[in-house]
Amino acid sequence: MFRTGAQFMLLALLAGLALLNQSRTEPLAAWDNGFADFLAMNSQRGAAPSPVALVGINNSSLVNHPWPWNPLDFSLFFQSALPLKPGVVAVDQVLDWERAIVLPEDQNRKLAQYEKILRDNILRAPKMLLGSTLGIPEDPQVIPPLQEVPLLRNVRGSISEIPEFTAIELQPSEAYRLSSTVGFTNMPLLHRHFNSVPLVLRYRGQVTPTFPLQAVLLWAKLTPDDVTVQIGSYIDLGKKFHIPIDSAGRMRVDFGVPFSRFGLDDLLLASEQKEAGRKPIVPLDQLTNSIVLLSRTDTVSRTIPLAARRNGSPGELFAAAIATIQAQSFIQPAPEWAQYTVIGVFMLLSFRVPRMKKGKTIFCAVLVLAAYGLMALAVFARWLVWMPGVVPVGIVAVCVLFRIVTPDSFGKPKRPVIL
Known part of the structure; x- marks a missing residue:
């Protein structure tokens, strides 16, 4: 005893x-x-919100514009966001209406016309980032043609633990790719909780940046040649940002970093209020020179377990990761x-x-x-x-x-x- x-x-x-x-x-x-x-x-945070805004395609947004969206639905976002002069406009959905987004038959008749409207809006964006996904062919014996992707060449250390892919599974239509930059939105498999996000992946043995890292590069006016990667230690974005990563190229996300967030329907209403000379319901001035990310946040899209034992969408994780890098808020044990x-x-x-x-x-x-x-x-x-x-x-x-x-x-x- x-x-x-x-x-x-x-x-x-x-x-x-x-x-x-x-x-x-x-x-x-x-x-x-x-x-x-x-x-x-x-924890109490006294800092101002990071310059990233998550515009959510939430449940209320889908009432008047049900999913799947056609190009005209996406154009509404651009028409409201671009007059606010954002630094980067990002959409993590794969804008491909042949494979990624399948429309009902009655909407396909005007698809070409709607795509032209969306293409014109994308051309007006100062810097455009679109989602894409890497994959592996169903038949491993058949290797698809090599395609051009953004590559990071200043990489040191072993890359064996970084997930590798041999094909581009989904990507935007060629007309959109030519006027934008792509970022890969692949998420790690078999994770119980997503409190980290991959910043680099491998495509045919070469290291490529993921969607959140590419967004920060565009916003900071940097190119992949300005990036130095020390696997298992850090990623340096020129002399502007220092990002700690693990041996798999993942960064710990600080979900407490404040950033702007509201629904697409709120953005549309606020834009109308601003044009009418009234006070908008959301702080639209925070979108100026920021990264404005359009992503699904509705109930159906909340499929990954985030912090605090709650489910969230990939877009929520990407926005929190971008805010973490911008604020240089890297938590450590x-x-x-x-x-x-x-x-x-x-x-x-x-x-x-x-x-x-x-x-x-x-x-x-x-x-x-x-x-x-x-x-x-x-x-x-x-x-x-x-x-x-x-x-x-x-x-x-x-x-x-x-x-x-x-x-x-x-x-x-x-x-x-x-x-």
Whole structure:
């Protein structure tokens, strides 16, 4: 039986070291990452919104314009966004009405006319980014013709862990590709939670930027030749941005970075209000010189698990990733010395556990964890460093459990027997 404070301190030390070791592997690693996402989304941010705006094709937008959209539906977005002088206009949908977006038969009669209208709008955009996807042929023996894609040539380190593809599965129609830049929207497979996003992929052995990285390149007025990639360490965009990445070319996303977000129907209404000289319902001035991303955010599109255990759309992830790069808000785990310090502090706190009653032990455990959470929020807001979440919760749980299964009387001095 554990009867002294020293024994509880030893128990806390052993539990903390074991949890610290296991928190680097699943499933505890996912729980710690979830705690980091919680800190990111609940910490106080005093910075102004990043210059990226997500214009969502949400449920209300689809009431008057049901999916699938024809080129005329997309043109409405351009007609409202372009007068606001955005720096980059981005659409992550693949604008191909033969394979990617299949229209009902009655709309195909005017498709050529609608496509010309959309093409004219795309030509008016200052810088245009369109979504495309890489893939692998169904028959691996048949290799499709090599196609031109943006390539990053200043790459150092092993690229073996970067996902590789041998074909372009979907891409915009040629008329749109010639007047725009493409960005690949492939998402990593078999992920439980998408708190990171790939910034580079491989096409036929060559490294190519993904959609969010390409958007930032266009916005920062950089070319792929300005990019330096050190696999497993960083991506440098000239002297403007430094982005940490892992060995698979992924960047951790800070979902707490503020950015503008509203529905397409709100944008259309706000544009009409501005033309009429009235105050718009959304801050349209934030779109000027920003990256304006049109993407589906309706219920059907929310298929990937994002932070805070909620489902979201790829467009939401891309917008958060772009905002993370623009704000240079890269969250990092606490260094090892800080993690061992946490174990030491909870060891000292466990010294008093044997002398507490069971009910008081539970109350104090909740109070200590709440105080730790507030401290972790303050540390994150100051340094973008997340303190461990699994270790303190595990230590407290172990100590409380052992206190509950031991009698209330232990730890109290026995009264001398007077004969």
